[in-house]
Amino acid sequence: MLSPLADPLFVHLCGGVLPCLETVYTDLRRFDDTCNARLEAMVAQHGLAELTRPRVVHLDIDTTVMPLFGDHEGALLGPNPHYRGRPSYHPILARIAETDTCVGAQLRPGNTGFGSAEAPLIAAWIDRTRAHVGPDCLMYVRIDSAGDCTEVMDTIAQHGAFFLTKARMGPALCGVVAVAEGWETFDWDADKRPLRQTAVIDFARDDWRERQLAVRVVAIRVHERECGKQLFLWDDNEFTVQVFLTNDMVSSPEDLAQKYNDRAGIEPLIAEFKSAWGIGKAPSERFEANQASLLLKLLAHSLLRRNVTKQFAHLPELRSWRAPWLQRILLRIPGRLIRSGRSVIVRLPPRPAFMPLLN
Incomplete structure (x- = not known):
């Protein structure tokens, strides 16, 4: 029709x-589970296509909330910072930082958290990425404090990748960090006062020891932190502290902190998915249909990115443009269709030289 x-x-x-x-x-x-699995693999295929023999690749994993305002299968109460008490979905996404594309996604009911149940899914995403980048590429899997889960960290390590996650600051860990010594300064202000300091903390949880999981605990304390949750542990200074967990035993603490901070790029990408592609909308009452809709929108994003890379290789700055601007100059172009005899003519307004002509 x-x-x-x-x-x-x-x-x-x-x-x-x-x-x-x-x-x-x-x-x-x-769409059923089998069709959605094939579609999700297609999303990953196009999301990985732009990676060409990288030496290091970063796989960022995060979740988001999709508030729902109708009768949707799987719409359950869960964490919802903007619409408290509103049923929602809680999808989980995987992003390749180097290409800013999605290589894994799964729609979940709104009451689903992040923990050991996600370990098999993360393992599958690591394996598909490893199959593409090869055995010699270093891979980092970056997750927020929800990744401070022994099962998740152990799974990442067993699949040949480095985990890098923010630690959950329980009383035991806070106490050890508060009395830690040997802080090393790597940044000073104009008056030569320390601004940033690092320390490797001698701390291990019981379940880490049971699994023989080697975890390096790295603390970074800073002055004048402007965003995020502020944690003060000392009365005699104004340092706030963050603690990271990793199995990378070689990189410097300051490099690990910067590497984790670069993970923040997944949040604007998810915002782009919602604003430009509408992943926050659920068009059907069926859960599998909404999963298919989510994957199709993510696939459209990857295809647009691939088109920009291929068609505009001479304009690499377009790679940094967000989808709304790319849609505006590549897709949302006014035109008039004229039929004359047996011919069809498409007339478009004058455009910059780098714009492709539509046939």
Whole structure:
């Protein structure tokens, strides 16, 4: 069925046929777990396609909240900072930092947290990334404090990757950090007063010892921290502290802290997914259909990125543009379809020289 509101030019560029939304939603309801697994693998394939023999790759994992305002399967109460008490979905996403593309996604009910149950999923994402980048590439898996889970860290280590996560600051760890000695300064202010200091903390949890999991505990304390949760442990100075867990025993503490801070790029990417691709919307009452919708939107993002890389190799600065601007200059272009005799002519307004011509 052709949508009655479809633009003739858009229909022509789509091959002459454009289904209405009801048809699209009906097709989404045909997806089951097997189809979604194949679709998710396709998302990962295109998300990894731009990685060409990297020496180091960073796999960032994070979750987000999709508040729901209808009768959706799997919509349950859970953590929801903006709409407290509102049912939601709680998807988990994996991002390659070097290409800013998604290589794994799974829609989950709103009451699903992050813990040992996610270890097999993370292992699968690591294995697919490793198969693409090769055995000699160093891989870091970066997760926020939810990654301070022995099962998750052990799984990452067993699959040949470094984990780098922020530690959960319980009383035992806070006490050890508060009395730690041997802080080394690596940044000073104009008056030669220490601004940033690091220390390796002698601390191990019982479950780490039981699994024989080697964890390096690195603390960074700083002056004038402007964002994030502030943790003060000392009365005689104004340092705030962050603690990171890793199995990288070689890199310097300050390099590890910077490497973790670079993980922040996944948050604007998720915001881009929501604003430009609408992953925060659930079009169906069926859970599998909403999973398929999520994956199709992520696939569209990766395909747009690949198109920019191929078609505009001479303009590498476009790689840093967000999807709304890329859509504006590449996709949302006004035009007029003119039929004359047996010919079809597409007329477009004048555009900059780097814009591709649509045929």
